[in-house]
Amino acid sequence: MSATLDARVEHGPIVSVERFGHLVELTARLPALASAVRPGQFAQLRCSATTVPLLRRPFSVAWTDGDLCTFVLDEVGVGTRLLAAMQPDAELDALGPLGAGFTVVHEAGHAVCVSGGVGCAPFPLLVRELRRAGVADITVLNGAASAAKLYPPERFQRGDTAVHVAEATDDGSRGRHGRVTDLLDLAPAPAAVYACGPNAMLASLAAALDSIGLTRDTVAEASLEAPMGCGFGTCLGCALPVRRADDEAAWALCCTDGPVMRMRDVDWHELSLLPGADVA
Amino acid sequence: MSATLDARVEHGPIVSVERFGHLVELTARLPALASAVRPGQFAQLRCSATTVPLLRRPFSVAWTDGDLCTFVLDEVGVGTRLLAAMQPDAELDALGPLGAGFTVVHEAGHAVCVSGGVGCAPFPLLVRELRRAGVADITVLNGAASAAKLYPPERFQRGDTAVHVAEATDDGSRGRHGRVTDLLDLAPAPAAVYACGPNAMLASLAAALDSIGLTRDTVAEASLEAPMGCGFGTCLGCALPVRRADDEAAWALCCTDGPVMRMRDVDWHELSLLPGADVA
Amino acid sequence: MRVDLGRGLALPNPVGLASGTAGYGFELRNLIDLDRLGALFTKGTTRLSRSGNAPPRVAETSGGGLLNSIGLQNPGVEWVATQYAPRFAEWRVPVVVNVAGENEADYVHCVRRLEGVAGVAGIELNISCPNIAHGMDFGRDAGAAARLVEAVRAVTVRHVMVKLSPNVTDIAAVARAVQDSGADSVSAVNTYVGMKIHRRSGRPVLPDGTGGLSGPAIQPLALAAVAAVRAAVTIPVVGVGGIVDAASANDFLLVGAQAVQVGTATFVDPNTALHVLQGITALRGAHTVSG
Amino acid sequence: MRVDLGRGLALPNPVGLASGTAGYGFELRNLIDLDRLGALFTKGTTRLSRSGNAPPRVAETSGGGLLNSIGLQNPGVEWVATQYAPRFAEWRVPVVVNVAGENEADYVHCVRRLEGVAGVAGIELNISCPNIAHGMDFGRDAGAAARLVEAVRAVTVRHVMVKLSPNVTDIAAVARAVQDSGADSVSAVNTYVGMKIHRRSGRPVLPDGTGGLSGPAIQPLALAAVAAVRAAVTIPVVGVGGIVDAASANDFLLVGAQAVQVGTATFVDPNTALHVLQGITALRGAHTVSG
Ligand SMILES: Cc1cc2nc3c(=O)[nH]c(=O)nc-3n(C[C@H](O)[C@H](O)[C@H](O)COP(=O)(O)OP(=O)(O)OC[C@H]3O[C@@H](n4cnc5c(N)ncnc54)[C@H](O)[C@@H]3O)c2cc1C
Ligand SMILES: Cc1cc2nc3c(=O)[nH]c(=O)nc-3n(C[C@H](O)[C@H](O)[C@H](O)COP(=O)(O)OP(=O)(O)OC[C@H]3O[C@@H](n4cnc5c(N)ncnc54)[C@H](O)[C@@H]3O)c2cc1C
Ligand SMILES: Cc1cc2nc3c(=O)[nH]c(=O)nc-3n(C[C@H](O)[C@H](O)[C@H](O)COP(=O)(O)O)c2cc1C
Numbered sequence A, B: 001m002s003a004t005l006d007a008r009v010e011h012g013p014i015v016s017v018e019r020f021g022h023l024v025e026l027t028a029r030l031p032a033l034a035s036a037v038r039p040g041q042f043a044q045l046r047c048s049a050t051t052v053p054l055l056r057r058p059f060s061v062a063w064t065d066g067d068l069c070t071f072v073l074d075e076v077g078v079g080t081r082l083l084a085a086m087q088p089d090a091e092l093d094a095l096g097p098l099g100a101g102f103t104v105v106h107e108a109g110h111a112v113c114v115s116g117g118v119g120c121a122p123f124p125l126l127v128r129e130l131r132r133a134g135v136a137d138i139t140v141l142n143g144a145a146s147a148a149k150l151y152p153p154e155r156f157q158r159g160d161t162a163v164h165v166a167e168a169t170d171d172g173s174r175g176r177h178g179r180v181t182d183l184l185d186l187a188p189a190p191a192a193v194y195a196c197g198p199n200a201m202l203a204s205l206a207a208a209l210d211s212i213g214l215t216r217d218t219v220a221e222a223s224l225e226a227p228m229g230c231g232f233g234t235c236l237g238c239a240l241p242v243r244r245a246d247d248e249a250a251w252a253l254c255c256t257d258g259p260v261m262r263m264r265d266v267d268w269h270e271l272s273l274l275p276g277a278d279v280a
Numbered sequence C, D: 001m002r003v004d005l006g007r008g009l010a011l012p013n014p015v016g017l018a019s020g021t022a023g024y025g026f027e028l029r030n031l032i033d034l035d036r037l038g039a040l041f042t043k044g045t046t047r048l049s050r051s052g053n054a055p056p057r058v059a060e061t062s063g064g065g066l067l068n069s070i071g072l073q074n075p076g077v078e079w080v081a082t083q084y085a086p087r088f089a090e091w092r093v094p095v096v097v098n099v100a101g102e103n104e105a106d107y108v109h110c111v112r113r114l115e116g117v118a119g120v121a122g123i124e125l126n127i128s129c130p131n132i133a134h135g136m137d138f139g140r141d142a143g144a145a146a147r148l149v150e151a152v153r154a155v156t157v158r159h160v161m162v163k164l165s166p167n168v169t170d171i172a173a174v175a176r177a178v179q180d181s182g183a184d185s186v187s188a189v190n191t192y193v194g195m196k197i198h199r200r201s202g203r204p205v206l207p208d209g210t211g212g213l214s215g216p217a218i219q220p221l222a223l224a225a226v227a228a229v230r231a232a233v234t235i236p237v238v239g240v241g242g243i244v245d246a247a248s249a250n251d252f253l254l255v256g257a258q259a260v261q262v263g264t265a266t267f268v269d270p271n272t273a274l275h276v277l278q279g280i281t282a283l284r285g286a287h288t289v290s291g
């Protein structure tokens, strides 16, 4: 049984829809969500007023500003396309905040956020909270397939000069030509590593961190994805393979045990054998 | 087997959405439909890009102007609500023209159109074609539940002083207090009677005309409704009860034998026993 | 893309129009280029003409489905043989006549009447109509289905495809039974028994209470049924149920169907089957290149 | 609005939460006022704890459905009896424990273990789970179902509701069989066997190939099944399948169900069952006034 949920269904008007290359930023007035959400938590958004598509879709809360919540979307299927097509004043139906967020380290020297593609989404909020918690220095390693899928550096920094962004693209269209994990050398000896992105990226990051040999107390967390039935722990649909303390294989629920998990708890090998969250 | 279809699927942008009380006028650029449609024919409109609602919905073409087609809608369910919520520039997907239209009498003295509620829809186009065919004088008897559901008289007349409109409402909020059939005395000895509206109204009109004793050559036609699977004669879903020439009971297809039928061919009693086109 | 289903039934490509959703082709020919399709499966045809059920005959369900209760309105096999078949003979698209009945004699009469008639490319034995008395008697009982197929087999040298009902505990058993008694192929599935309530009256919308559910709502069910049938028989399987586009059609080919039929989606867009054909041709091209 | 289903199971109102869509209530209690509902049907509970199937376990289908293959992940009947039931006992909402198994001994063990345990309002016998080995063996065979119910009947004085499988030729026959062997009520339906293909890989999404289809897509099918069951038995019938709002729930009451369960729609909006309750209360009010 997981922590008490303070989630609720909330309806609020969309106030803006912005595009950054292939990514879409949707901002809506959702006061309860805005005041309760912690970095790394997500909301389940309805994409249509009809029963098709049926289920809500999970999205990290990327930013809050007063009563407003911002989401960053990549249009990959029917649900995200419908959301991205919403117009200001249309009503957004959100259920949240849901899930376990990132561990916000306090007063630490250096934190690193590793983002792959739309995995950028939880980081603006996390960066803000890390800085509020007294973290001196933050590096965001931001990778994507191409420049059009790179979230702009200003969205992580928001004018804060203690936040550094390094970029990499698979096709070399912006930043270093290569994988985001190739940028790890730019962030030596972090007090905490936070990651979000495709499973393959997370797995190679986990391997890289293992070879660096982080101490057991270093915070090293990743936000994972699974197809979700409910988002609040009742359907048991979002199982992810983990290793328990006794190294036994087990399932954890992405929606309530996660989406943020300690990287050393995830069974990356098992995960790589699964078809992935994208089940369309 | 019915007449050759010149229908096709056509996509065109919406150019305007206007409201008249409870009724909505949707105008879209559909050149093929605009050039081919005859009064009383309909188009099957898609209401959503997803599979819910699944089927197209049938709507009379109310007006054409160059490349433009206008539809008049009453928001009664999910499909009409989605259509009414469409915005200019959104793409309308229409299949048409479909069905048998009204018989446009030529060079006649006086024609009467009897409209109930959103049954107004086919008449603007019919009135125009009757006038073009040399009909001297046209009376539209327009009835509805209340003023908010009465289509404005100017939309039938379009500035033509030979077109007269008389109104009735069930609640007396505009025009004569009563049924549209109560207005029949305003239109004596017509050369043609055209009707569109709820089944009960059409049945009582048919009874009234019987008692007046129209000759067998007087054109007396009604546009009927049935739930439609396809709209083009293949599903056999839109059966309506008719009497054949030998007075045998039979089914006719609303979409290809109709929607416009000779009033004397319809089996009004059988029709009254059915639950109606609204099967939600 | 040619698909040889055996015993003289070869389709130019794997995409056909499902029985009851394309009539006898005459209306659709005015709307689309029917001759580009793989097959046309006609409306269910019976010994005598039938005027069909009382309306309402169709009702949409909120979950992406269509309920119908047409009741096999059709002009009868004699009319089809004498008036329609000569026209079919002039078309490029193979026309398979869907045959229905209330008892063995009905089916045998129809199949015998169509024997040797030019324009008829094959027979689809509809043992799965939920909308007439005894329409599913054969489709829901493997033994009865087998006896019927045997009787029909005795009067025709043509390709006999048997259209299976999904309203059974074990569709694979029925498929095996009809294969063993001489069916050349099976098509799966016909509609699922469903009901809709008229909310104003509180009574069922359809006059018989229930009707047959089709459309995208049933695609995952039809797919599971076709996979089960595929695993049970060696004869060709034709997949049908809820296809709306190339991807949903290709699903059936991926689970081992040799061909597909597009039904309800034709009502929504008469071009659907042509789009499906184009789409799966492209998909195959892609697979050939990448594989 | 109280509904007495007999043998000690009285629901404060006719709207419950379906098994497997509300867990054991703990998560949902944080989101909604569970105590206003008519009943909570727990996740399928087995003799020993089960860790469930490999992911992916859920997949949406394009026609308004959800496929699941959870595989009865649950902590086992002992845990439920000792850790959960005492908490249920403090709730106002009646908690009916859904019991599943692979053989008669499993079921009998679970039902016996729950006998006399405070907090358990009744038993729902799940003979219709498509996602475990032998999960539907009982639900698809009237004789086997009857023998199981008899065995369970012998070890409990509690209300036994039997959850029927719709994946059968004749659901009415199974309903009659379980009534005759001592079931106090039946719930219908569990999920329909369905499949989804992962379009990138061309293979089924769910690890076992098939899963159970629920959601609005199946509502017309569930409704027809409930109507057929209603006509076949005299014991109370609980309708379940594709309810999304008061109207779709009321359909089941109109065809004769005494109560309903809301399943998949709770995932979409945890308040659905409360909205349904409010809506049917209003509908009943309207009918009382107008009737
Ligand atoms: C905790 C969490 C947070 C997320 N945050 C974001 C975010 O901030 N921005 C963003 O763009 N995306 C995010 N995603 C992924 C996002 O939920 C999917 O892209 C989205 O569900 C796809 O829906 P669709 O209808 O467009 O795609 P389709 O492929 O049509 O969806 C079909 C089904 O697959 C599921 N699905 C598809 N892709 C994913 C995926 N990657 N993860 C989980 N389920 C998936 C859908 O929910 C749906 O049930 C997040 C996922 C999770 C689990
Ligand atoms: C030939 C013809 C011409 C029509 N012209 C117009 C018009 O110009 N303007 C207008 O507002 N309405 C017109 N209608 C009625 C219109 O088609 C229905 O109001 C519309 O289909 C309702 O759809 P819905 O989704 O909003 O309602 P719902 O009640 O949710 O629809 C559920 C189902 O019932 C069917 N249905 C419901 N009401 C009717 C109806 N009255 N007739 C036929 N099927 C129905 C729908 O098509 C759908 O399949 C016409 C109907 C026909 C047959
Ligand atoms: C209106 C309608 C009429 C049908 N008539 C027949 C028929 O006469 N014979 C038959 O075998 N199947 C008939 N069917 C079933 C279809 O051929 C097909 O098996 C079913 O609709 C599932 O496919 P779909 O979901 O693509 O429509 C009919 C279906 C519909 C919707």
Ligand SMILES: Cc1cc2nc3c(=O)[nH]c(=O)nc-3n(C[C@H](O)[C@H](O)[C@H](O)COP(=O)(O)O)c2cc1C
Residues within 6 Å of the ligand: A229, A235, A237, D018, D019, D020, D021, D042, D043, D044, D045, D066, D068, D070, D072, D098, D126, D129, D163, D189, D190, D191, D213, D214, D215, D216, D218, D240, D241, D242, D243, D261, D262, D263, D264, D265
């Ligand atoms: C994720 C999920 C898990 C389920 N688990 C069970 C279960 O453990 N026991 C059971 O009897 N039914 C189970 N069901 C079936 C539901 O109780 C219900 O019968 C079915 O989903 C149809 O209702 P719906 O369409 O409202 O969801 C489950 C359904 C879903 C979607």
Ligand code: FES
Residues within 6 Å of the ligand: A227, A228, A229, A230, A231, A232, A233, A234, A235, A236, A237, A238, A253, A254, A255, A256
């Ligand atoms: S999504 Fe339902 S339990 Fe996680």
Ligand code: FES
Residues within 6 Å of the ligand: B227, B228, B229, B230, B231, B232, B233, B234, B235, B236, B237, B238, B253, B254, B255, B256
């Ligand atoms: S609506 Fe299909 S035949 Fe008329």
